[in-house]
Amino acid sequence: MPTLTIYKRELSSYFSQPTAYAIIVIFLFLATGLSFSFGKFMTIGDASLEWSFFFWHPWIYMLLAPAVGMKLWADEHRTGTIELLGTFPISTWSAILGKYLAAATVWLVALLMTFPIWITVNYLGDPDNGALISGYIASFLVCCTFLAITLLVSACTRDQVVCLIVSVAICVLMVLCGYDDFTRELSKAVSPGVVQAIVTIGVWDHFSSLNRGLMRLQDIIWFSSIILVCLLGTSAILSAKRA
Amino acid sequence: MIQVDNLSKHFGTKVAVDHISLTVNKGEVLGFLGPNGAGKSTTMRMIAGFIPPTSGDAKVCGHSITDEPALAKMKIGYLPESAPLYQDMTVIGFLKFCASIRGLSGSDRKAAVDRAIETCFLNNVAEQSIDTLSKGYRHRTCLAQALLHDPEVLILDEPTDGLDPNQKYEVRELIKRLGETKAILFSTHILEEVEAACTRAVIVDRGRIVIDGTPEELLKKSKTGSLTDLFREVTSNDTDAAA
Ligand SMILES: Nc1ncnc2c1ncn2[C@@H]1O[C@H](COP(=O)(O)OP(=O)(O)OP(=O)(O)O)[C@@H](O)[C@H]1O
Ligand SMILES: [Mg+2]
Numbered sequence: 332m333p334t335l336t337i338y339k340r341e342l343s344s345y346f347s348q349p350t351a352y353a354i355i356v357i358f359l360f361l362a363t364g365l366s367f368s369f370g371k372f373m374t375i376g377d378a379s380l381e382w383s384f385f386f387w388h389p390w391i392y393m394l395l396a397p398a399v400g401m402k403l404w405a406d407e408h409r410t411g412t413i414e415l416l417g418t419f420p421i422s423t424w425s426a427i428l429g430k431y432l433a434a435a436t437v438w439l440v441a442l443l444m445t446f447p448i449w450i451t452v453n454y455l456g457d458p459d460n461g462a463l464i465s466g467y468i469a470s471f472l473v474c475c476t477f478l479a480i481t482l483l484v485s486a487c488t489r490d491q492v493v494c495l496i497v498s499v500a501i502c503v504l505m506v507l508c509g510y511d512d513f514t515r516e517l518s519k520a521v522s523p524g525v526v527q528a529i530v531t532i533g534v535w536d537h538f539s540s541l542n543r544g545l546m547r548l549q550d551i552i553w554f555s556s557i558i559l560v561c562l563l564g565t566s567a568i569l570s571a572k573r574a
Numbered sequence: 575m576i577q578v579d580n581l582s583k584h585f586g587t588k589v590a591v592d593h594i595s596l597t598v599n600k601g602e603v604l605g606f607l608g609p610n611g612a613g614k615s616t617t618m619r620m621i622a623g624f625i626p627p628t629s630g631d632a633k634v635c636g637h638s639i640t641d642e643p644a645l646a647k648m649k650i651g652y653l654p655e656s657a658p659l660y661q662d663m664t665v666i667g668f669l670k671f672c673a674s675i676r677g678l679s680g681s682d683r684k685a686a687v688d689r690a691i692e693t694c695f696l697n698n699v700a701e702q703s704i705d706t707l708s709k710g711y712r713h714r715t716c717l718a719q720a721l722l723h724d725p726e727v728l729i730l731d732e733p734t735d736g737l738d739p740n741q742k743y744e745v746r747e748l749i750k751r752l753g754e755t756k757a758i759l760f761s762t763h764i765l766e767e768v769e770a771a772c773t774r775a776v777i778v779d780r781g782r783i784v785i786d787g788t789p790e791e792l793l794k795k796s797k798t799g800s801l802t803d804l805f806r807e808v809t810s811n812d813t814d815a816a817a
Contacts, residue, residue, distance in 0.1 A: 333675050336671065336674040336675045337675070340660070340663075340671050344660070344662050344663075347662060348662060410658050410659075410660075410661065411654065411656045411658035412658040412659065412660055413658075414619070414624055414654040414656075414658055415654065415658055415672075415719070417623070417624040418622045418623055418624050418647060418650065418652045418654075419647065419672075419675050419676065420643075420644045420645075420647035420648040420676065420677075421644075421675060422644070573624065573625045573626065574625065574626055
């Protein structure tokens with residue numbers, strides 16, 4: 332299984348260097364810090380975590396997810412190891428999948444490390460655990476979407492910094508579009524049709540309903556189709572770059 | 575075993591390789607010579623399946639590199655020109671990774687890695703991290719990677735580049751020894767290597783083959799009996815044309 336081999340290599344590269352640890356620590360720090368301060372975790376008296384905890388995740392991911400994904404192809408181009416990968420008897424797909432899943436695993440670990448907050452709400456109150464799981468899924472899907480975008484950008488450039496800046500810009504755009512305050516301002520300026528179009532690009536529409544514990548098929552399809560398009564795009568860009 | 579048929583490569587309007595045809599049979603070592611920018615690396619990259627040819631085809635052990643790339647790549651051991659490596663791995667970790675990706679596992683993989691380490695004299699750096707290796711050792715690590723799966727065809731782009739005189743000698747002897755049972759295509763700028771290791775040599779200039787023959791034939795063609803003079807005679811010194 333070449334996908335598994337590449338997955339293992341990428342994962343051990345994340346954890347043999349400070350990258351993964353730094354990201355996980357910063358994420359935990361921000362995620363808990365924001366929910367206890369601005370999220371008013373203690374005073375809001377709401378055990379659902381919807382606003383106090385998960386609400387902040389897209390804001391954190393838009394800055395941190397690209398930092399995990401940026402090296403995936405950019406580094407491969409810069410050091411020339413793409414020439415090794417390209418001459419191994421494997422398909423480009425197994426390399427793309429292996430790399431993508433490794434980055435997603437780093438984030439899964441980060442997300443699972445927030446379990447104390449889940450224990451806390453269960454200890455303090457009586458939350459709907461189904462909705463909490465749904466919130467975790469929503470959060471992870473947003474993260475995976477941002478990672479897929481980063482992977483696509485990283486296939487285009489050999490420079491990690493360029494990749495980071497461009498991916499962050501795209502992710503910030505996706506977070507801002509559809510954010511309530513932003514659309515309210517926007518609707519003063521442009522027609523409702525345009526606002527609606529912009530809201531669909533944003534993550535909030537899909538993130539919020541999942542976060543509320545509402546499993547809508549359309550949201551799942553929205554996330555997975557963006558991920559799929561980005562992975563397909565990565566494959567197309569990689570083969571175009573070689574020609 | 576290597577059969578190259580009218581292979582061409584254009585980069586935009588620039589013709590890097592211009593209808594090159596050559597054959598390398600089992601038991602042959604073909605030296606690939608030519609000035610900088612003649613198109614040696616580009617040709618080898620195409621045969622190894624890294625970049626698709628603009629026109630023409632190459633067959634490795636009967637498998638076309640454009641139609642059955644996975645089958646052809648399994649038969650090839652390839653050393654890229656810049657000897658790219660994953661900097662964050664140890665030598666042995668890297669070789670294990672390459673062996674796994676080529677489908678070796680368990681005791682087969684261990685045997686293959688041990689043999690490659692032995693052949694390329696990497697014993698005393700096996701556990702060292704690749705980013706701390708000297709240039710020559712890096713080159714040898716990448717060469718070891720090409721030998722892992724005991725391929726029938728070896729494509730080596732400047733295998734002796736950056737090696738000390740002892741190692742140059744060892745690698746030449748290795749090429750000669752492996753050449754008895756394999757088909758080897760290797761490029762070099764060191765003309766003595768032609769006499770020392772090759773059974774046949776080809777000189778390319780601006781993407782075309784200008785001379786093809788055994789070392790003896792080449793020497794006969796030269797007016798002064800020196801390969802250097804022959805090389806200077808048949809290749810252009812026009813750097814504008816090649817740059
Ligand atoms: N990706 C690319 N895009 C554009 N031009 C390229 C590309 N790769 C190679 N070339 C051009 O193709 C020509 C042949 O390059 P190649 O690397 O094959 O030369 P070479 O014979 O290996 O030279 P050297 O002895 O310096 O290694 C050069 O003129 C080079 O500029
Ligand atoms: Mg070259």
